[in-house]
Amino acid sequence: MGLLDRLREVVEGLTVHGQSTAILKVKAQIDNLFMIITLGDMLGIPILPPYYSMRLLPYVFPNIQNWKRYMLRERDFTDLVT
């Protein structure tokens, strides 16, 4: 990694890092909603006919594992706090 890249990361970290993390959090929530609507039947929530929703599968494939883990995770009251 060159000096310039290092410098860029430092500047990024000082300026926009918090911002982009917040934005990514919102995006993750929206993505999550999207997954429930389109591939909900994977978890037993059928909304779109699978014949059509299956077309989306290849594109969301990398997110599926994380999404399922997130959805199926046990939750307890400490979740409310965080």
Place this chain on the structure above:
Amino acid sequence: MKGLSGLLQENPGLRVFIYAGKGGLGKTTLSAATSLKLSSMGKKTLVFSTDPQASLSDVFEQNVFGKGEVKLADNLWVMEIDADKKINEYVSSIKKKIIDMYRLDALPKDIEEYIDSAAAEPAMYESAVYDAMVDVVSEGKYDYYVFDMPPFGHGIRMIAIADVLSQWVEKITELRKQAYEYGRVAASLKRQKLTYEDEILNELEYIRGRIVKFRDIILNTKTTAFMMVMTPERMTIVDTEKALEMFDSLGLKLTGIVLNQVYPPDLAKRPDAPAYIKRRVEEQRKYVAEIVDKFGKYLVAVIPMLNREPKGLEVLRGVAEELWKPSRRVEEYL
């Protein structure tokens, strides 16, 4: 009775004929006869069926199952969808796409299981059939399309939920665009690239298009004649009443009813007619009267019971003529 010719005169824009009703009433025969007549008038016609049983292959006495569009006579093509094969091909293409896109050796087990179980669902079968219907009609290669519908399952409710689905897809698209915006901002802040957002939006638009198109084909009364087949029996009367209620709730308008398998009335008048036949004709007459009373405004044609199985082009031509221009008035059956 106006017959199909009268129906076409009243609605010259008709391009699609759909025969619906419960099994065993003669949907396939009437579909075949309709297509035969339309094609004989020099119009390019496709008759389409999905049911591997009671099939067009039987009626036309030629194996056409799963072979795509097969030419049977001048201007007449037949297509018998092998829905299972279509689903299998579709599912394998999705699997292959995932494996290729992410350069995997094999699919993760849970994804494979999900795809396989979704493919085995009965709704999948109907969706595939309706999707094929949308395919051939949008292609627009033919002057007329005749559909031999499988007996209704839950899939027909797709019409009812088409609006809901289409709004859903719109909302999802919006959601996706939002995610895209957020992703884009975050990515540009972090100088990363977004992946597949455009593809997802395209797919969503495609899905919406298909669902809307299917609904339009079924619900457009200017271009589509939605026909029910009945026989003079208590069971079909009850069934049709129920179906009409269902159509109402789906916003689907019935175009016409074809009454099939009616014994010629003069049969019972002959002095040498056996009591067996007389009894049967008497019973049918009662139900014909009830049908005229209840569904008279829909009645397009009455097809007499044939003296043999409706197989082969020759026999079908007879049925087609009767369907096109009924030779008797409905009163003669009463």
